[in-house]
Amino acid sequence: MKEQSLEQPLMKEGYRECHLCAVENKMRARRCFYCTGNLGLRDRICLEIKQRSRRKRAPYLSAVVPGAGHWYTGRRYVGTFFMAMAPLAIGLAVATYTPWNWGLAVLSLGIFMVWVLALVDSRRGAHHFQAPCQVACPGKVPCSHYVHLAVEGKYRESLELVEAVCPFPGTIGRICHHPCETDCNRGKDGEPVAICALKRFVDDNTGGTNNFYRREIEAAPVSLGHKIAVIGAGPSGLTAALFLRILGFRVSVFDAGESGGGTPASFVPGYRLPPEVYRSEVERILDLDLDPNFGKAMGRDFSLKDLQEQGFSGVYLAIGAMRTIGLPHTGEEKEGFLDGRAFLKRIVRGDAVELPGEVLVIGGGNVAMDVARSAVRCGAGKVRIICLEKKPVPREKQFHYFKNEWREIRAKETGEVMPAWPWEIDDALEEKIEIIGGGSTSSFDFEGGRVARAICREIERIDTDDKGRLLPVLKEGPGFTLKADWVITAVGSTPDYSATGGRPAMKFLSDTIPIALLRKPEGCTVPVLAGGDYVRGPSSIIEGITAGREAAMYLYRRLMGEPEISIRYRNRRIMRPWSNYPDSLDKRQRRRQLLNKEARETKSFDEVYGGFTEMSAREEADRCMRCDWPLVRESKVKKFLGARGKD
Structure with a gap:
């Protein structure tokens, strides 16, 4: 009963790291004394501040005494090793000193390399391995950790892992560009885990229940x-x-x-x-x-x-x-011209906006996709997007064998491809929006004081100036004409x-x-x-x-200055064994979110994607390969990817 009373506050408050740890006697085991699982959010932030501050000073200490920088950053075992190596190396050099010869030169070089290694390694500080998805995330959200908790049905604990670094989980779970999924190992031989949608799921199921x-x-x-x-x-x-x-x-x-x-x-x-x-x-x-x-x-x-x-x-x-970037040859709203950001602001505000006729959107970014899809919902009969960049061409995944593993060959990022995210382009095409890549509007024809047609030219290539601004080079020829009752510009902001x-x-x-x-x-x-x-x-x-x-x-x-918190705190948890490592066609395919077909067919502003059901969310989270677990990382992942490459 006493043990249960000690554990109950831990489970009730939802400590973030402890739910991932295999130690049964939590908060009382020896390794828990200086584990970061003991720290609240403020102390965790203070510890990170102190670690960063000390990592900057550590090389200066190691330059004087090898290993001193490691001690300063809390890596005492490594620091002791380098401190022992330095006098041993110097003593060996003194004991074997003879008139200059190549052996002494090699020994001196070895001593110097040990010194440099101690200096460089001291900057690293205490390091805990991160899965590829977490490394790819700009906010370093612990993706594999909250996904694993979602498998176990611990949605509140999973959400708090996200909230510790990102206070907008519901928003991020809907509109993030999810670079974590791009680097997901599961995506190298199938579809990546829906990390972003799972973040939304845990927020939808627990959000608002506790501040x-x-x-x-x-x-x-x-x-x-x-x-x-x-x-x-x-x-x-x-x-x-x-x-x-x-x-x-x-x-x-x-x-x-x-x-x-x-x-x-x-x-x-x-x-x-x-x-x-x-x-x-x-x-x-x-x-x-x-x-x-x-x-x-x-x-x-x-x-x-x-x-x-x-x-x-x-x-x-x-x-x-x-500040919206405008185009010099466009006109005013009474002539049929609209600014894309101002148009979206009216939509979000709830103003009644009607766009009868055909709409031409100028721009190839994510804002242009939002403008075009919103125009469809405002009654436009036909919506076209014209942009300087070319529309991305769908292609099959290709791989190459590099350093004993199979890696995906990805298209180079150039200014010749539309900057909008691929899934945004797919959603626009799904709603019957026509995308004309490699084109530019040069002038407009008017009838009755309003725009009627856009005179367009094809783009031969896109150059850039010293400031990175795009300089399209037009093809020779007469160009082409597009009918347009409304022209909306969405070429960026600054x-x-x-x-x-x-x-x-x-x-x-x-x-x-x-x-x-x-x-x-x-x-x-x-x-x-x-x-x-x-x-x-x-x-x-x-x-x-x-x-x-x-x-x-x-x-x-x-x-x-530097926070008053012990530098000895470390992530000392023991990862629970993870035996669920299936390789099947079902595990390579991601689960699909609910689709609000009525919202898409009726062209309403209701949310199109409805997220996961609980069953599909747990099945999707179960596809995670747990690349953060060392045993999985070193053996199973590489063996799995190598076997797939030989097929």
């Missing part, structure tokens, strides 16, 4: 005495505000809109993302004792200098890429730098994450970070979320 973040904040109430201003209430800004609040800062959120939400709340139509799903996730964050200031825009109502005078110790800019007096000088903090530190912002001496679409232009939602989390950790390290 995970409020529980974490109440479990470790901390007040650091600093105020942080977050400008922009989109996914990146709200993520930064959330993790800053968890770390103990007072956070004020400023946004030019009336309710916040950013791009998903303004431009993503309901058939892809129901507004109530995203709104509930936004409200859950805003309810965590934040100070929301809506209807206030930077540059109009306040400046960076004003924020500093109000006592803010740091600023995070996440105001997105809201950040609006007017609030900072032009594009500010930035120091990029990561090569893969859109986050940067502003260099000497005008009239402001506190640290000012920028992230999300504001840094490099439009990016994916998961990249913006990751930038917000990184910004929170950077500001903590900049303002508070």
Whole structure:
């Protein structure tokens, strides 16, 4: 009975790592003393901050004393090895010293290589293997872990694994571009596991039943005495505000809109993302004792200098890429021309929009696909998309044998293929939308003051200038004509730098994450970070979320220094044996989500995909190969892929 009483709080609170561990006597076994399963969310973030900080200093220590950097980062066994190697190597050199010869040269070279190896390896720090899906995810969401918990029916625990790094699981589960599935090992000989849809499933089945973040904040109430201003209430800004609040800062959120939400709340139509799903996730964050200031825009109502005078110790800019790129030869709405983002904003707002006749959409990105599919739902008789890039050609999977494993040969990423995601293109084609690739509109014919036809030319090739802008080269010839009662432009957007007096000088903090530190912002001496679409232009939602989390950790390290938490904490769990490794035709095929045929046939804005049923979700999760388990990774996966390549 005593054992049960100790275990019950653990299971009730849903500790994230402990549910994946094979240790039966949890929280009392010897290996549990310094396991990260003991840590709450705030302590986990602080540990990550401390590990990163020490990894940067470790090479300097190892350059003086080999192995000292390893001790500093908590890798004591490896550090002891290098510390023992250094005096032994030097002693050997001294004991065998003779007038210069080739043997002494080789020995000196060996000593130098050991020294360099100790220096380079100290930067790595404590490392835990990650499955390919987790490595591919910009936010490093533990995909294989939450999928495994979904197999066991632990949906709440699975969801909390996601929420520990991503506060928008329901949104991400619907509109993420899921690079995790691209690198899924199951996809090398079949279809990848539906990792993204499973994230949505666990959220749909447990979302709203418990505020995970409020529980974490109440479990470790901390007040650091600093105020942080977050400008922009989109996914990146709200993520930064959330993790800053968890770390103990007072956070004020400023946004030019009336309710916040950013791009998903303004431009993503309901058939892809129901507004109530995203709104509930936004409200859950805003309810965590934040100070929301809506209807206030930077540059109009306040400046960076004003924020500093109000006592803010740091600023995070996440105001997105809201300036639409227009075309010089288009006209006004009364002439039949519409801006794609403004059109989507009216749709999401619920305005009654009717587009009778034929619609021509200019652009080949994801926004153009949303515009075209929304136009179908607004009564358009025929919808066409014309873009500079060519439509991707379906092809069979091809593999090559490399380093004892079979790898997929993927098409090179070039500017000659439509930038829209392939599944977005497939959905548009499914709704009878015609896509004309390799074409460009050059002028328009008008009748009665409205557009009637578009004069188009074929593209021979696409060049780029020094700034990366596309320079289409037209083919010689008369071109072709397309009938168009409405023309909607969706050729992209760019950040609006007017609030900072032009594009500010930035120091990029990561090569893969859109986050940067502003260099000497005008009239402001506190640290000012920028992230999300504001840094490099439009990016994916998961990249913006990751930038917000990184910004929170950077500001903590900049303002508070190194956290007071033991560096000895490590992921010490023992993975449960995983014998379910079937190879059959059924396991190679992924389960299909429910399809709302009525929404597609009636052209309504109801959500098209309905997610998984519980049975299909658990069957789909059961297809996971558990590449994070070392035994599976080293033997079964490679053996499986090699056997498939010999067939």
